[in-house]
Amino acid sequence: MERTALFTGTFDPFTTGHQNIVERALPLFDHIVIAVAVSKLKHTAEEIDRRVADIKALYEGQERVSVEAYDDLTIDMAKRHDAMFIIRGVRSVKDFEYERQQADINRQLGGVETVLFFAEPQYESISSTLVRELRFFGKDTSAFEPKRRERQQDGNGDELPQQH
Secondary structure, three states: OOOEEEEEEOOOOOOHHHHHHHHHHHHHOOEEEEEEEOOOOOOOHHHHHHHHHHHHHHOOOOOOEEEEEEOOOHHHHHHHOOOOEEEEEEOOHHHHHHHHHHHHHHHHHHOOEEEEEEOOHHHOOOOHHHHHHHHHOOOOOHHHOOOOOOOOEOOOOOEOOOOO
């Protein structure tokens, strides 16, 4: 049976911290669905579509990663994908307490386990909220946002594995 995990969030925007979690989780799972949560109160459909497209572009050619928006309960999304795991990142004690409560509810309601990844020190202070605020004030946020990887090919035109 394939080990599928959901990596959930609004990803507004998807940061280098999020990308780091995906890279660290890939060895543990056969497939990761980056599940972009739709907040009907905060975002328009166009914004969601753009976010999904941007994240898909980051993982183009990576068959083990897919990206999809959802607007229902995370456990319902997990059921649609036969996912038994939810991936979440933790930067602080505050994050941990929130994630612990969510993990308990998701396990009770859907039998889905949550796997926490603690942020590496260089990503602890990066948040989507911080990036949005810096953008608002016209600051360069490129250091906090993933760069699209250039696809490298061997002499036969086949894609080479990505080096990290």
